Amino acid sequence: QQQVKQSPQSLIVQKGGIPIINCAYENTAFDYFPWYQQFPGKGPALLIAIRPDVSEKKEGRFTISFNKSAKQFSLHIMDSQPGDSATYFCAASRGTYKYIFGTGTRLKVLA
């Protein structure tokens, strides 16, 4: 019930492509779903987040799609750039004290 399943494990796209990373959760009590971006040697940084009362959220080239009935959410990166190459983590939390992270997706955007 506490797991967040993330796929794919790795992803390679051409510059300008739209990589999509998917996450699924089980616990319907989760009320906050962030995506974090991590570059090698750095800590994760918040990219975008959504709450379950919204089905889609866009911030710049990053979009979260949220399907409450399916208990799934996904990250889309529009017009991907080589600088987007990083590891992406989805997470879910209930309340403010505990994130459950997905297993991460290593994205490589080819120039």
Add this chain to the structure above:
Amino acid sequence: DTAVSQTPKYLVTQMGNDKSIKCEQNLGHDTMYWYKQDSKKFLKIMFSYNNKELIINETVPNRFSPKSPDKAHLNLHINSLELGDSAVYFCASGLAGGNEQFFGPGTRLTVL
């Protein structure tokens, strides 16, 4: 710079030793966390503190002892280090009532 900082960035030590990692945040947050990231990049919460009080202890061996001297600091002391403790340890902070967590740069611990 407003941030979450950790020292040291790298820590190499022998099995059986005791070591500490320090974390400080100047963001005015009242909640701090320790996460462990293993070799497969999996991030797992270890501890959460709110206003210097322990809120979450995620079945971490009692060789790991966090200490929060004040709201801006959360240190991690590890006794009798084992090979399996090798990982990157991240400190994070946030506001109680808020959801965003801000992560430090990490401390890479290698136990030989």
